[in-house]
Amino acid sequence: QSNQETKILLVMDQGFYDLHTNLADEIKQWFTFHKHLHLKNIFIVSGGEEIKNSQDTLQSIWNEIHQHDICKHSFVACIGGGSLLDVCGFACATAHRGIPLIRIPTTLLAMDDSAAGVKNSINYFHKKNFIGTFTPPYCVINDIKFLESLGHRDWLSGIAEAIKVALIRDSAFFHYIESNDNLILNRDKDAVLKLVERSAELHLNHIASGDPFERTSSRPLDFGHWMAHALEQKSNYSIKHGEAVAAGIALDVMYSFHAGFLPEDECNRILKLFRNFGFTIYYSYMEDIIHERKNNQVKAMEEFREHLGGELTITMLEGIGKGMDIHSIQLAVLIRSLQELKIA
Ligand SMILES: NC(=O)c1ccc[n+]([C@@H]2O[C@H](COP(=O)([O-])OP(=O)(O)OC[C@H]3O[C@@H](n4cnc5c(N)ncnc54)[C@H](O)[C@@H]3O)[C@@H](O)[C@H]2O)c1
Ligand SMILES: [Zn+2]
Structure with a gap:
């Protein structure tokens, strides 16, 4: 001025x-x-x-x-x-x-x-x-x-959101994270720079090219988040956002496989990456969340629909780097996916 x-x-x-x-x-x-x-x-x-x-x-x-x-x-x-x-x-x-x-x-x-x-x-x-x-x-x-001063749990939380955007948008970036998991975990400067840059860029590209003010029901950047938000609430926020996102993604990846969208080898690769980083991908709260009902729906999913507005739209995966939208959930498949996650 x-x-x-x-x-x-x-x-x-x-x-x-x-x-x-x-x-x-x-x-x-x-x-x-x-x-x-x-x-x-x-x-x-x-x-x-x-x-x-x-x-x-x-x-x-x-x-x-x-x-x-x-x-x-x-x-x-x-x-x-x-x-x-x-x-x-x-x-x-x-x-x-x-x-x-x-x-x-x-x-x-x-x-x-x-x-x-x-x-x-x-x-x-x-x-x-x-x-x-x-x-x-x-x-x-x-x-x-x-x-440099960030604690380990918050470090993992940030990795979870980068994996999320790689899974729905960019298989090469997923491959990068997979091949550099140790460097990222050990906070190697170059690996972290690349992780931050590409993840922020993919988030920004989506916002700039798609639906920045979320007028439609599709919300790919919220992949894994219907369960994540419920987990945060259910645990009274003792589970951090990124930790909850990792478990939420793991469940939706397992669902994507059991519903026939995602090949088994890709499902296994994704779960292996979460394990390599040391994420918790199953919490017993998830059982309670899936069994709570509202209007004949899983309550957490119904609340997520209300939050998004419009038709229920959940992002699932048809391949690494390729998200897809679905509009209904098969409860039996969801329960089976959670059971599989528990023993994975
Ligand atoms: N607006 C959006 O689009 C969007 C997207 C994703 C997540 N979120 C929200 O972000 C929140 C989670 O944020 P977060 O994961 O950054 O955690 P956070 O902001 O809750 O911070 C976690 C802890 O780290 C501390 N901290 C911050 N910087 C630090 C540093 N450099 N070194 C040491 N300690 C540090 C904070 O004081 C806090 O105690 C959630 O509420 C989530 O819903 C918003
Ligand atoms: Zn998030």
């Missing part, structure tokens, strides 16, 4: 901040060299899924926006995991009907999936992502150096 300084509010994830305590000072220092930018505050707030389950964090960010006179011509920059990005994104989308948001993800999952997307949300009525908007960020800055 000509003659006026641009105000910036920085919102930072406490879990990240605690392991990068110099960063706040470095950021303040950086701003002293960029006089046209005015850093109003570095607001440090807890991260993790819990913050999506109440409105406290949302309100505290609205309050910061209000107290520091952040307007549509200012920016909020959010440094944190997918949960904080979701809450902060919702706060920015709604305060003054839209404040530009710079997303600076600090988890693998947020870098390779969520930050590149257009969604934000909080959980409500004990339902995942019940309140939110579709609002693209102003920009996204990925710096894989931030990942």
Whole structure:
């Protein structure tokens, strides 16, 4: 902006901040060299899924926006995991009907999936992502150096979303992950860069070329997510999103095989990859979820349909790299698939 300084509010994830305590000072220092930018505050707030389950964090960010006179011509920059990005994104989308948001993800999952997307949300009525908007960020800055402090469970969570998008879109990328599983697990820099870049690109391509605001019922990027969302809720969010996604995908892969869509050798390859990474692909909660009914449907699937809107549409696989949509589930096949998963 000509003659006026641009105000910036920085919102930072406490879990990240605690392991990068110099960063706040470095950021303040950086701003002293960029006089046209005015850093109003570095607001440090807890991260993790819990913050999506109440409105406290949302309100505290609205309050910061209000107290520091952040307007549509200012920016909020959010440094944190997918949960904080979701809450902060919702706060920015709604305060003054839209404040530009710079997303600076600090988890693998947020870098390779969520930050590149257009969604934000909080959980409500004990339902995942019940309140939110579709609002693209102003920009996204990925710096894989931030990942060095990430714990193992969060590392695996990010890998699960990369496998998901490879499975529905890109067999070569699946092959890449398969051939480099040890390097990825051991956080080899080049392998991680490639994982983040290709996964974010595939997510972005889908959003940019398809149905960014989800007007149709098809939701391929939510492959494995009908069970994943139910698992997160059922476990009171003790199972992390990416962990739940891995189990949800494994179940739908097994279903795809037993329903006759996916060849057996490809099913086995996918399950082997999950095992190599050390994912848990079966939780006893999954039995309860499949046996709970609403309107003669599996309740979790019915809630997923309501969340998507329109006709029930679940993505399954007809091959590695090739997703397909189905509109009904054969309960007997689903139960059998879960039993097979239990002993796989
Ligand atoms: N909006 C979307 O399109 C979209 C897509 C996928 C997932 N999501 C959502 O993202 C959320 C999961 O996000 P997540 O997996 O990034 O986890 P998270 O944001 O819940 O963070 C997990 C933990 O890691 C900490 N943390 C963050 N960065 C760290 C770092 N570099 N080092 C050490 N600790 C760090 C956080 O403080 C938190 O305690 C879920 O709510 C999920 O629904 C949203
Ligand atoms: Zn997800």
